Amino acid sequence: MSSNTILRLGDVEKVYQQGSNKVIALQKTKFEIDAGEFVVIMGTSGSGKTTLLNIIGGMIEPSSGTLFLRDKKIHFDAKHAQQLAQYRKKEIGVVFQDFNLIDAMTVNENIAIPLILDGEDASSIKERTSQMLKRVSLEQRGDFRPYELSGGQQQRVALARALIKEPTILLADEPTGNLDFETSKAILELLVEIKRSFGQTIIMVTHDPLMAAYGERILFMHDGMIKEELQLLEELDLDRKREEIIAAFYDMKGRPS
Numbered sequence: 084m085s086s087n088t089i090l091r092l093g094d095v096e097k098v099y100q101q102g103s104n105k106v107i108a109l110q111k112t113k114f115e116i117d118a119g120e121f122v123v124i125m126g127t128s129g130s131g132k133t134t135l136l137n138i139i140g141g142m143i144e145p146s147s148g149t150l151f152l153r154d155k156k157i158h159f160d161a162k163h164a165q166q167l168a169q170y171r172k173k174e175i176g177v178v179f180q181d182f183n184l185i186d187a188m189t190v191n192e193n194i195a196i197p198l199i200l201d202g203e204d205a206s207s208i209k210e211r212t213s214q215m216l217k218r219v220s221l222e223q224r225g226d227f228r229p230y231e232l233s234g235g236q237q238q239r240v241a242l243a244r245a246l247i248k249e250p251t252i253l254l255a256d257e258p259t260g261n262l263d264f265e266t267s268k269a270i271l272e273l274l275v276e277i278k279r280s281f282g283q284t285i286i287m288v289t290h291d292p293l294m295a296a297y298g299e300r301i302l303f304m305h306d307g308m309i310k311e312e313l314q315l316l317e318e319l320d321l322d323r324k325r326e327e328i329i330a331a332f333y334d335m336k337g338r339p340s
C-alpha cells in the first residue's frame with residue numbers, strides 16, 4: 084500500500100441469491116486507488132461494474148472481502164449502520180446516467196439538497212451553492228427547473244450536487260450514457276478540470292473508450308473479475324489512448340477465463 088492510497092479493496096466478492104440460483108457478480112476483486120487518481124472501470128455487460136461501484140459507495144454489502152478508506156475499515160453490518168451512513172454521506176459523491184434530479188425543485192435547490200439535509204444555515208447554503216454553480220458554469224441557470232435544461236446541463240447540476248460536500252471520492256456510473264458525443268466530451272473535460280484543480284479522486288464506469296481515455300488508469304472487468312489493467316501515458320493524445328484502450332479490451336476478452 085503506497086502512502087497515497089485512499090481506497091483499498093481486498094478480495095471482495097458479491098453473490099446475489101436469485102430464488103434457488105446464485106449469481107456470482109464479483110469474484111475476489113482487489114485493487115488500490117491513490118488520492119487524486121481518475122480510475123475508469125470498463126468491461127463486458129454483466130461483468131460486475133455497477134456492483135463494484137455500489138460496493139465502493141457503501142450502497143450494497145459485499146458477500147465477503149474488505150473495503151478500506153485510508154486506514155479505516157468500512158463495515159456493512161447492522162452494528163455499524165451509523166458509520167456506514169456517515170461514509171456514504173461524507174466520503175462519497177455519486178452521479179448516474181439518469182441525472183436523478185428533482186423536477187419540482189430549482190437548480191439551486193437541487194444542488195443544495197445535501198446541505199439542507201445536514202441542517203446548514205441559509206447563508207452558508209447560498210454561498211456554497213453559488214460557488215458550485217460557477218464551478219460547473221451554470222451561473223445563469225440557478226432558478227431554472229431541471230426540465231428546462233439540456234441533458235449536459237442537467238448532468239452538470241447532478242455533478243454540482245455530488246460535489247457540494249467535497250466528497251473524498253466521486254463515483255460516476257455511465258455519466259455520459261444519455262448524452263451526445265460533444266456534450267459527453269464537455270462533461271469529461273469538466274471532470275478532468277475538477278480533478279486537476281481540486282485533486283478530486285474519481286472512479287467512473289463507462290462503455291465508451293473515448294470517454295475512458297480521459298482517465299488515467301483503466302480496470303477491465305470480465306466475469307466478475309478485473310482481468311486487465313492499463314495505465315495511460317499522459318503524453319499520448321486522446322485518440323492514441325482510445326486505441327490502446329480498445330486493444331487492451333479485446334485482448335482481455337480474447338483470453339480464456
Ligand SMILES: Nc1ncnc2c1ncn2[C@@H]1O[C@H](COP(=O)(O)OP(=O)(O)OP(=O)(O)O)[C@@H](O)[C@H]1O
Pocket residue numbers: 099100101106107108126127128129130131132133134135
Ligand atoms: N440485485 C441483483 N440480483 C440478482 N442479480 C444481480 C443483481 N444485480 C446485478 N445482478 C447480476 O450480477 C451480474 C453483474 O451485474 P452488474 O450490474 O454489476 O454488471 P455491469 O457490468 O454493471 O453490467 P452492464 O454493463 O450491463 O450494466 C449480472 O449477471 C447481473 O445479472
